[in-house]
Amino acid sequence: MKLNFSFSKIVLFSVVLSFIxxxxxxxxxxxxxxxxxxxxxxxxxxxxxxxPFAIWIANKFNILDYPxxxxxxxxxxxxxxxxxxxxxIVITLLRNVQFTKEIIxxxxxxxxxFLVGFLDDxxxxxxxxxxxxxxxxxxxxxxxxxxxxxxxxxxPFEHLLEVIITxxxxxxxINAVAFLDGIDGLVSxxxxxxxxxxxxxxxxxxxxxxxxxxxxxxxxxxxxxxYNWYKAKTFLGECGATVVxxxxxxxxxxxxxxxxxxxxxxxxxxxxLSVPIYDMIYITISRIVRGEIRSVKEWLEYTGKDHIHHxxxxxxxxxxxxxxxxxxxxxxxxxxxxxxxxxxxxxxxAVLLLVQVSLVFILITIIMITSAKKKNEIxxx
Numbered sequence: 001m002k003l004n005f006s007f008s009k010i011v012l013f014s015v016v017l018s019f020i021x022x023x024x025x026x027x028x029x030x031x032x033x034x035x036x037x038x039x040x041x042x043x044x045x046x047x048x049x050x051x052p053f054a055i056w057i058a059n060k061f062n063i064l065d066y067p068x069x070x071x072x073x074x075x076x077x078x079x080x081x082x083x084x085x086x087x088x089i090v091i092t093l094l095r096n097v098q099f100t101k102e103i104i105x106x107x108x109x110x111x112x113x114f115l116v117g118f119l120d121d122x123x124x125x126x127x128x129x130x131x132x133x134x135x136x137x138x139x140x141x142x143x144x145x146x147x148x149x150x151x152x153x154x155x156p157f158e159h160l161l162e163v164i165i166t167x168x169x170x171x172x173x174i175n176a177v178a179f180l181d182g183i184d185g186l187v188s189x190x191x192x193x194x195x196x197x198x199x200x201x202x203x204x205x206x207x208x209x210x211x212x213x214x215x216x217x218x219x220x221x222x223x224x225x226x227y228n229w230y231k232a233k234t235f236l237g238e239c240g241a242t243v244v245x246x247x248x249x250x251x252x253x254x255x256x257x258x259x260x261x262x263x264x265x266x267x268x269x270x271x272x273l274s275v276p277i278y279d280m281i282y283i284t285i286s287r288i289v290r291g292e293i294r295s296v297k298e299w300l301e302y303t304g305k306d307h308i309h310h311x312x313x314x315x316x317x318x319x320x321x322x323x324x325x326x327x328x329x330x331x332x333x334x335x336x337x338x339x340x341x342x343x344x345x346x347x348x349x350a351v352l353l354l355v356q357v358s359l360v361f362i363l364i365t366i367i368m369i370t371s372a373k374k375k376n377e378i379x380x381x
Contacts, residue, residue: 009049016045026096036199036211039092040219047088047223054083055227055234063122065235072183072305072313077232080121081224082240085188086114088220089247096212103209105144106250109137113174113246117239127300131171137246138170146253150266170249175300176276177245179283183309184232185323190275191221191244193327197272197334198251201341210255217247230319248273263347264340267354271337275330278361279308311368329364333357 019025019042029038058064058078065079089110093103116133119125141147147166151158181187199214201207221244227233236244252269270277283306287293293302312322336357340350 012045013049016042016049019045020091020095035096035208036203036215039096039212040215040222042096043088043092043216043219044223045219046091047084047220048226049223050084050087051081051224051227051234054078054081057083058234061122063237065237072310072319073232078234079237080118080239081228081234082114082117082236082238082243085220085224085236085240086110086243088223089216089243092216092219093213103213105141105146106213106247106254109140109250110243110246112137112140114239114243117237117242121237121239127297131296131300134171134174134242134246135167138167138249141170141250141253142166148253148266150262152262166253169253170246172280173249173252173273173276174242174245176273176280177248178238178241179280179307180276180309181236181241182305182307183313183319183322184230185225185228185320186309186326187236187241187244188221188225188228189323189327190330191248192218192225193330193334194248194272195221195251197331197337198248198255198269201257201268201338202255204342205256207255210251213247213251213254217244217251230323245276257341261347261350264350267350268337268341270354271333271340271357272330274333274357274361275308275326282365283307308364308368315368333360 019038026035026038029035055078058080063078063080064076065073066076067074090107093107112133116125116130120130142163147162148169149162150165151161155161177187177190180190195214195217199211199218202211202214224236224240228236252273255269257265257268283304284293284299286306287299287302287304292304293299309322309326312325313319317325336353340353
């Protein structure tokens with residue numbers, strides 16, 4: 001594969017270079033309070049320009065995702081598009097963001113996550129190694145002072161329990177997002193939507209550095225999306241899907257969503273990331289009931305066509321429609337998180353809204369199961 005550069009890409013390349021090397025552009029954006037716009041545009045431009053190089057690398061070294069019984073694509077497709085997202089994030093952060101402790105911890109951990117994900121794309125690493133790396137990277141974030149603080153003050157083993165919950169959250173979200181990466185444009189679109197919701201909350205609560213992270217994540221996903229949309233020219237691969245999952249998990253832990261309402265603080269990121277959480281819980285229960293998984297190792301290694309996007313395809317949704325359905329669901333639930341953040345009077349109301357959203361997902365499950373049975377494509381609970 002040859003790298004072709006159109007006039008529009010040459011112009012974009014020139015703009016991106018000016019963003020990187022002309023410091024005054026970033027400084028002026030900071031002075032007028034739109035630094036996040038600058039970071040979003042820069043990361044999007046970098047991701048868009050770097051994706052053809054990622055495709056070239058995948059073809060050059062035969063790092064391709066081949067069609068199989070468990071895949072829905074029909075042609076070998078480059079599988080390390082996550083290279084573009086990773087380098088767009090790292091370059092943007094290194095060039096433009098002050099090195100606060102959240103940025104430093106984020107950069108160190110994301111490099112480890114990406115490297116292991118890339119090696120997994122090439123060599124198919126053991127699930128136990130991937131799990132160990134996910135735990136280590138979550139501990140890096142915790143070491144820099146960030147963890148989920150949902151345990152009441154003075155509760156026995158308060159800090160230990162918070163560390164355990166935070167590690168479980170990281171491992172769960174990273175794998176839930178990776179599990180969701182089964183059809184064109186889904187995870188890159190999901191990453192853009194979720195980070196944008198987090199960005200809105202961060203901007204309106206004065207979390208300046210967190211808003212920078214959110215903008216960089218959103219931009220990198222948006223820049224990659226044109227190459228990943230149906231029919232995809234490249235896939236994220238493990239190096240991309242785990243990076244997106246790790247970024248979203250980190251943002252949700254680094255940010256503070258409510259100082260006085262601990263349940264609200266926990267509910268906001270759960271709602272924003274509710275689609276992959278729902279999908280992970282549902283398929284895990286389903287597979288355990290069917291006797292298909294019996295350990296964490298089997299859970300990590302199992303691949304099947306029973307995720308929410310596969311079920312939508314079974315119902316007759318075209319791939320783009322299935323992606324739009326999931327993204328609109330994410331956006332709708334994201335509005336709930338904004339409502340909880342700004343208009344929720346107490347923790348009890350937050351719990352009620354969380355229950356309501358859970359009921360919506362239960363209804364979606366019932367509809368999918370009933371429709372599948374009518375088509376003789378029975379999906380067992």
